[in-house]
Amino acid sequence: MKPLLVFAGLWLCGFAVDFSFDAFIQLILIYIMINMMLAMSLNLVNGYTGQFSLGHAGFMAVGAYTSGFLSTMLPPMAGGLQIFSYFFYAISGGLAAALAGWLVGLPSLRLKGDYLAIVTLGFGEIIRVILLNTQAVGGARGMYGILGPTDWDLGGFVVSKFVIGYTHALFWVVLCFLTIWRLIRSSHGRAFLSVREDEVAAEAMGVNTTQAKVRAFVLSSFFAGVAGSIFAHYANYLNPGSFAFMRSIDAVIMVVLGGMGSLSGSLLAAVFITVLPEALRPLKDLTGVDLRMVIYSLSLILLMILRPKGLFGSNEITDFIRRKSSAQKVKA
Amino acid sequence: MKLLEAQNITMQFGGLKAVDQLSFHIQQGELMGLIGPNGAGKTTVFNMLTGVYRPTLGEVVFDGKTITGLKPYQISRLGVTRTFQNIRLFKDLSVLQNVLVASNQHLSYGMAAPVLKTKGFLSQEKEAQEKALQLLSIFGLEKKAQDEASSLPYGEQRKLEIIRALATEPKLICLDEPAAGMNHQETHHLMETIAKIRKDFKLTVLLIEHDMKLVMGICERIVVLDHGCKIEEGTPRQVQSSAKVIEAYLGTDAELQGGSV
């Protein structure tokens, strides 16, 4: 019941955004939502299951390209029906990415720590290189002409393309959040956490750690693929360069910044990471020098040294509210 | 009946034979001790029985089934559980979560059920939580259910490891030096606890221990290991008076007197 209310509430906000803000802000909002999904899904693997994956961009790429490619093959839908087509593309992208996740995960997840990081990095790059050399999806030139949402004319009222796209993206963000949130509070989530805490002890207590790791990985890849699909239909153009190592690093930064094991932290971090380059743009225009990445990387170093737990550590924002209210009770 | 049988198991690490052609068995319901000087290979034996190491040679048979080469989680699900010499709790998880992880194997819902909050999921979770809290209360830890496992004092952490192992609903429990770091009072309490869980949970117990008071006090039968080989087997009295055992622990008369061997 509660999630439906949250969804409805946020959905209505979409209309307000559509009304009040220009296309640029609207696009930022969509990108925030894409980053939210990337951060949450990576958090499942890195934060909750304790596996260090550095190749998230690869799965996003698989989802994006699958989704984009399908949409160039199939006839575009219009009006109210288009949202179903976007769901279809998103699910296809997600499933393709999940398959990639399974293929990458199976051999890699036996490895520990640093090694796993390097292998996933390698796979992420290999996926990119394969896409770069596959002419059917545009190769180095990229894939053009991927359709995005269009306005829906209802006669007197026009549902803007933003609202359509926003609704679609919102659905997935809420679903991603809900899935991970509830899964963590179940036996499966406990399995993930036990793998993070102590694999040997987890195995001794009957947890199939390999299965847990693969499951986390595949589920995470699915949502990364969906995020990629949404990205494809907004960017309308795909290029393997968009899914390079930096993209995976962005995802890792979001997870660490928000707190490994904190979904609400990931959401906040996604907002921050998406908005920061734009917020720093005036600085670039002012000084003529693009210091954004320099500041970005410096902040990363400082964050790790000074506040490695990130914003929320492994807590959720609800934990802080609860603590505050119980502290107030004690005072009274 | 024989619950567990080790048949000529050998563990070889490169050039080192940690365990050499060891054979022994445990009867159902028995409380057996595995002792020997440091480095004798006792924990290695545990690791071989629980699937952490695959024996280089030999077979392990549990409850009539050959379990050699099975993965630890598979062996756990068949009814063998253990605690660790150096406590291996899930430090950042709560006390309750530590116990719940162990009961995962008895839950049967898929991955969609928790997301959809199905009736099956909710009822199974409720049952699991109740069982876990019950276990905790037997040991007096139910008030600390939400505390972080690492915040417990040492003695309670050891208890939690045992509780966690019990939550897997085992037939055989292997305790690896459960009295390590305990004083006399705590050790005595532990002896009572072990006896109690054996009775209440209908367990078979295999115990590695250095504290001889504990071992001689509760074990019905003892296997003595030295340099990976079994050098003695029998009741506490037989083991205590065995010359071979004394020599393994204390050295020969000549060594004791400072002379050359």
Place this chain on the structure above:
Amino acid sequence: MEDFVQHIINGVSLGSIYALIALGYTMVYGILQLINFAHSDVYMMGAFASYYTAMFLGRDNQPGVGTLVILLVASMVACSLLGLVIERFCYRPLRKAPKLNILITAIGVSLFLEYFAQVVFGADPKVFPSVLNDTVLAEMNGVQLKSSDVTVLAVTVIMMLILNFVIYKTMLGKAMRATSTNMSVASLMGVNTDKIIAFTFIVGSSLAGVGSVLVGMKYPKIDPLMGMLIGLKAFVAAVLGGIGNIAGAVLGGLLMGVSEEMVVGYLSSTYRDAFAFGILIVILIFRPSGLLGKNSVEKV
């Protein structure tokens, strides 16, 4: 046949450079279990240090042994200092932190150096000063032995000999080996592990500095991102040989160099770079401890 020999010569030359850089990765990993992502960017900074030194001294067009020595010294000093600073301020505070944190910090340092260099030096490639006149020393049936290749090999061999001497014949080297085997015990035995770690960074970074001058000599275009690709290949070389193993880094470097030349020569040059990734994946899946590494079993 001639082609084959030429490829071998080129491969050994290339592989020597990979080996020099790989040593930095392997030594730091051996002692801190850290994959020093920033290593390839320290390498890049060394090249720029040499470049600016040559500019400053007006030696940008005076090839000769004197120039070679000056550039090597400039690069090695710059790299050592940079490596030291990074270790002291970015890695040391995280000694006790979870491995993930320090890995992310290393990535952050790497990115910082790349973007810093782009801002300060400019993203356009610069022309490295000419170090030595490249002459053909010997020729047989179309196979050429160039002086640049001989120089690379000679410098590399000298560096290896010095390194070998330090590691195996000095107290300092013994302390390094002890620290990388077991840091806490080494410190209990009186080894100043902080100093040893700092020294490890100095050595590893200097070698990268040497590598950058040699690369600048062979391929005179330098730019802020020059470390990325070669860093990756050198890292793969280190893993191939067994990360943490010094002889492994050398072996891995040579193997990577020679096989890369073979792939380019007999397969296709488009696969030159993808080849490194492929090797990496294959080793990590089938033999993560590398050729000379040992499989360590976790004690439960």
